[in-house]
Amino acid sequence: xxxxxxxxxxxxxxxxxxxxxxxxxxxxxxxxxWYRQILGQKVEFLVSFYNNEISEKSxxxxxxxxxxxxxxxxxxxxxxxxxLEDSAMYFCxxxxxxxxxxxxxxxxxxxxxx
Amino acid sequence: xAKTTQPPSMDCAEGRAANLPCNHSTIxxxxxxxWYRQIHSQGPQYIIHGLKNNETNEMASLIITEDRKSSTLILPHATxxxxxxxxxxxxxxxxxxxxxxxxxxxxxxVNP
Numbered sequence: 536x537x538x539x540x541x542x543x544x545x546x547x548x549x550x551x552x553x554x555x556x557x558x559x560x561x562x563x564x565x566x567x568x569w570y571r572q573i574l575g576q577k578v579e580f581l582v583s584f585y586n587n588e589i590s591e592k593s594x595x596x597x598x599x600x601x602x603x604x605x606x607x608x609x610x611x612x613x614x615x616x617x618x619l620e621d622s623a624m625y626f627c628x629x630x631x632x633x634x635x636x637x638x639x640x641x642x643x644x645x646x647x648x649x
Numbered sequence: 650x651a652k653t654t655q656p657p658s659m660d661c662a663e664g665r666a667a668n669l670p671c672n673h674s675t676i677x678x679x680x681x682x683x684w685y686r687q688i689h690s691q692g693p694q695y696i697i698h699g700l701k702n703n704e705t706n707e708m709a710s711l712i713i714t715e716d717r718k719s720s721t722l723i724l725p726h727a728t729x730x731x732x733x734x735x736x737x738x739x740x741x742x743x744x745x746x747x748x749x750x751x752x753x754x755x756x757x758x759v760n761p
Contacts, residue, residue: 539692568748578693578736578751591748626692637683638749640692 537561539641541627547647548617556612556644558627567610568628568638569602571595578626584610617648653737658756661731667724669755671737674718681740682713683749684722686733686757693736693751696722727759 540559548554560567569581582592584602601613610629614621624643630636654672661667673682683698697704697711699720704711710723724731736754741747 570749572690577753578687578749580748580750583748593748624690628692637695637698639695642692643690645690 539627539629539639541625541641541644543644544642545645545647547649550619550648551616554614554617554621554646556614556625556627556646558610558612558629558641559608560610560627560629561631561639562608564629564631564639566590566630566632566636566638567602567604568630569612570626570628570640571623572626572643573620573623581612581625614646617646619648622646622648653739653752655735655737655752655755657753658758660758660760661724661727663729663759663761664726667722667727667731667757667759669722669724669735669737669757670719671721672719673737673739676717676739677741679741682711682717682720683738683740684709684711685736685738685749685751686731687736687754688730688733693749694733696735727757729759729761731757732759733757 542557567584572578580593582596583590599615603611624645626640626643628638628640630638681700684696685693687693697709699711713720734754738749
């Protein structure tokens, strides 16, 4: 069964450093998403991406965050200058279409900012 | 997106059916009901979704009331591995892609 894969599974970074989280969405999917989950809290939407541009973003997704699809397979989330409160599990997801279609999630990248 | 209400926790005996309720009284005509689950801190796992009709797949059944204001997820023969947080999510489908808004969900514990 096709799946969304994410790397790294766990990253520890110093506060103020840049971090790039990588994702390989399911191959025939066109819509890509990032969500995050702070330990003990709800899963929160960050951003959706379609046709090489952001289609929707939440208030969490500020100027410190950016997304990119650098080639035909990868989808990345960059955090420019990490803060302690960025420590969370980050989930990448993808779907084939938007209407009535399922969003599939990866297993997540656990980011610890120290 | 319409808000959903779920009980915070439920217990179920292994081998029995688990019936997880969800209220979504403000659901609109173009909103789907989705169910996901999250086992420990793994990625949310899709279970099933529906618009108006009842749906069944290899994992579960989804029963949506005629007025669409509530639904029930049924796991027909719960196993210990079904212990997870179950999320009922109402999602507007838009051509530009639409977010899933996760609530607190229901912690289902399947007991031996």
